[in-house]
Amino acid sequence: MPTDAQNACFEAGIKFGSLYHQFAGTPVSPESADSLARAIEESIANQPYCEAVRVTIRRDELEAALEDATADYTELTGRFLDVEMDIEYEGTAVQTKMEMEDGYPLMKLVSVEE
Amino acid sequence: MPTDAQNACFEAGIKFGSLYHQFAGTPVSPESADSLARAIEESIANQPYCEAVRVTIRRDELEAALEDATADYTELTGRFLDVEMDIEYEGTAVQTKMEMEDGYPLMKLVSVEE
Amino acid sequence: MPTDAQNACFEAGIKFGSLYHQFAGTPVSPESADSLARAIEESIANQPYCEAVRVTIRRDELEAALEDATADYTELTGRFLDVEMDIEYEGTAVQTKMEMEDGYPLMKLVSVEE
Amino acid sequence: MPTDAQNACFEAGIKFGSLYHQFAGTPVSPESADSLARAIEESIANQPYCEAVRVTIRRDELEAALEDATADYTELTGRFLDVEMDIEYEGTAVQTKMEMEDGYPLMKLVSVEE
Numbered sequence: 001m002p003t004d005a006q007n008a009c010f011e012a013g014i015k016f017g018s019l020y021h022q023f024a025g026t027p028v029s030p031e032s033a034d035s036l037a038r039a040i041e042e043s044i045a046n047q048p049y050c051e052a053v054r055v056t057i058r059r060d061e062l063e064a065a066l067e068d069a070t071a072d073y074t075e076l077t078g079r080f081l082d083v084e085m086d087i088e089y090e091g092t093a094v095q096t097k098m099e100m101e102d103g104y105p106l107m108k109l110v111s112v113e114e
Numbered sequence: 115m116p117t118d119a120q121n122a123c124f125e126a127g128i129k130f131g132s133l134y135h136q137f138a139g140t141p142v143s144p145e146s147a148d149s150l151a152r153a154i155e156e157s158i159a160n161q162p163y164c165e166a167v168r169v170t171i172r173r174d175e176l177e178a179a180l181e182d183a184t185a186d187y188t189e190l191t192g193r194f195l196d197v198e199m200d201i202e203y204e205g206t207a208v209q210t211k212m213e214m215e216d217g218y219p220l221m222k223l224v225s226v227e228e
Numbered sequence: 229m230p231t232d233a234q235n236a237c238f239e240a241g242i243k244f245g246s247l248y249h250q251f252a253g254t255p256v257s258p259e260s261a262d263s264l265a266r267a268i269e270e271s272i273a274n275q276p277y278c279e280a281v282r283v284t285i286r287r288d289e290l291e292a293a294l295e296d297a298t299a300d301y302t303e304l305t306g307r308f309l310d311v312e313m314d315i316e317y318e319g320t321a322v323q324t325k326m327e328m329e330d331g332y333p334l335m336k337l338v339s340v341e342e
Numbered sequence: 343m344p345t346d347a348q349n350a351c352f353e354a355g356i357k358f359g360s361l362y363h364q365f366a367g368t369p370v371s372p373e374s375a376d377s378l379a380r381a382i383e384e385s386i387a388n389q390p391y392c393e394a395v396r397v398t399i400r401r402d403e404l405e406a407a408l409e410d411a412t413a414d415y416t417e418l419t420g421r422f423l424d425v426e427m428d429i430e431y432e433g434t435a436v437q438t439k440m441e442m443e444d445g446y447p448l449m450k451l452v453s454v455e456e
Contacts, residue, residue, distance in 0.1 A: 006337060010240055013245065014242070017242040019245070024366070025366035028157060043150055075366065102411075103411065124451050127354060131359025132362065135253055253364060260387070267382075274369040
């Protein structure tokens, strides 16, 4: 049988996969970044065992991406996202975050406390 | 060659298909409905020729769907959405809306003014 | 530091959240169910540590859902999906599955072998 | 009242927005490109008034994108997609296509025949 800590980590992973694949591709600009970040936080926080979600959409990266572009918006992708999430499952607390590494959005367990 | 009015209607359709398939499936509850509605409006308004987007997520339908449920959230689908959009393309103004008909979210041209 | 088994479970969760939120909402009919199931399997199998993905789209449920409908397709949701996935991470093998419980698609760890 | 030709163009736009925002972000590699292309074609062809959908996922672009990457897959985006679609609505035939222009996936009406 999987342990509570293992289930807690599984649940944390579900939230990250959900967040990324629900919202990747959304049209986003520096002006609309804040409302999108709030909606991502509040929608994912609905999922079971999710204690907190903190999303920042990186304006500096957005502005850099749009500098030479013909349009004034782009598609949301990992490059523009900083995410931290706290999961709690049957007494186990899991902290996670997403950050870019080698051009990929890497999702990571930061700590697991039983 | 397609006319400006035809291109305006094509652009209107693109926005509707984008809106629906980007956001359908998002976890939503009565508490998180407003932030999601704002994010949908602001993200789709980034797209070219889009003058206005008005999204309402229907709390009454959400509450009805959750009444007998074991969870306190559900997935966003057409049943919970009212959408109106105004498109302007080279002088043609198009008004559109989405409403439920026979259990399907029906997207419609309301008016096309050249 | 998270253990290898905990990371394996986290990775398993990511795949499930990705699968569900990437493909939920896709138009599907009994005729197009097989090509969609294959594409889901092959796309998710690209993700790191994913050894196997088996997806069945349930024709019986699809046909039941369409029986009284005016259209001949519907949107993919958990009700129509059976999924099993095998993850392997640094020597830990994780088996997972998704099944409906109380009207929700429940994602579960089946076994974790270190 | 919108004309049949205008409604045909609106319907064509819906299919394009749906296709793009349903499938953008899907993990894709040269090996899984064909099954994804088939699933996109068959799922979008379910939508009303859609006569034909032809999707090519560009292996050359995929291979170029992966050449210097640490992973062997990437996320589906407009850069990798060629799409053509035929719509028929009340006697009006509409041909459309998507192609990259200035780094953006541009969706276009090719012809409208009443």
